[in-house]
Amino acid sequence: MVTDARRRAREGDTIADLAAELEVPYNTLYAAVRGTTWTALTEPPVGPAEPAASAPRRSVLTARKVAAARRAFGRGTATLAELARRYGVSETTISAAVHGRSWQHVSAPPVPPGEPGISSMIAAREPEIRRRAEAGEGIRTIAADLGVAASTVSRLLTRAQHRRPSPPSPPSP
DSSP states (O other): HHHHHHHHHHHHHHHHHHHHOOOOOOOHHHHHHHHHSOOOOOSOOOOOOTTEEEEEETSOOOHHHHHHHHHHHHHHHSSSSHHHHHTTTHHHHHHHHHSSOTTTSSOOOOOOOSSSOOOOOHHHHHHHHHHHHHTTOOHHHHHHHHHHHHHHHHHHHHHHHHOOOOOOOOOOO
């Protein structure tokens, strides 16, 4: 049981979740997983200590859910809105987890933020969105089809107007 708990903690399960699942006191499992007790096991202990704010006992997200969300968003197979609905959290919460502003201890690398408010999945569909908008389709309709906020589609359509121009090239000698 302790070997399995150490392995699962290394994979991202929190000690609080494991203790609840295994029906053992948190402090007992913490000591076993961190190596204070059960020192003779061949499975190495997990360390360093869990950050205090990493996973409160009532947290909706877990390290595994955050890792899965980061992978899905990074591949472009899910939007932040979809992930928020899937995991029962706000878009702000899932965005912070996916981009590494929270849950920094999770081993899955965070997705670097691209353009604020525009996921890589939506940005990849920019030509289609522009074509549909130019054909007279409404922003809300396009957004609903993509599962994103209308403001996201609007930002994508107007972002070229707000980009800074490139600095002028130096004169050639």
